[in-house]
Amino acid sequence: MYLVHAHFRAHVPLAVPSVQFAELVLAQVRASGGVEHASAHFPPPHALVIGFWLSAGTLREAETRTRNLCERALETVGELSGWTLLRAEAPLLAPTALGLLGLPESTEPGHDDESPQ
Numbered sequence: 001m002y003l004v005h006a007h008f009r010a011h012v013p014l015a016v017p018s019v020q021f022a023e024l025v026l027a028q029v030r031a032s033g034g035v036e037h038a039s040a041h042f043p044p045p046h047a048l049v050i051g052f053w054l055s056a057g058t059l060r061e062a063e064t065r066t067r068n069l070c071e072r073a074l075e076t077v078g079e080l081s082g083w084t085l086l087r088a089e090a091p092l093l094a095p096t097a098l099g100l101l102g103l104p105e106s107t108e109p110g111h112d113d114e115s116p117q
Helices: 018-032 059-076
Strands: 002-010 035-041 047-054 083-089
Touching: 002 018, 002 059, 018 035, 018 047, 018 059, 047 059, 059 083
Parallel strands: none
Antiparallel strands: 002 047, 002 083, 035 047
């Protein structure tokens, strides 16, 4: 199971509002099948991110399928013509056990992570 974020941008401020756009894309994608769950996030104005959870053999396959589903929605649903798919990619997430940015720093004085133990 992979999480892929599809990033969209409106061409003009008068494009279909983000909430309506998200509903139209999600309806089209769900009708195509293969997506376990999807949810919309509304960052800055005239931008939209839709997160898709889908099963795939590889991350590349998941990203390609998401891109294809979103491009098909943009081509098929006339109301979506004022929007563009910028990218479809997995977000970079650090495992929570490793801290926010990776391995935690050693708290032992004189400990050098680069030297062999």
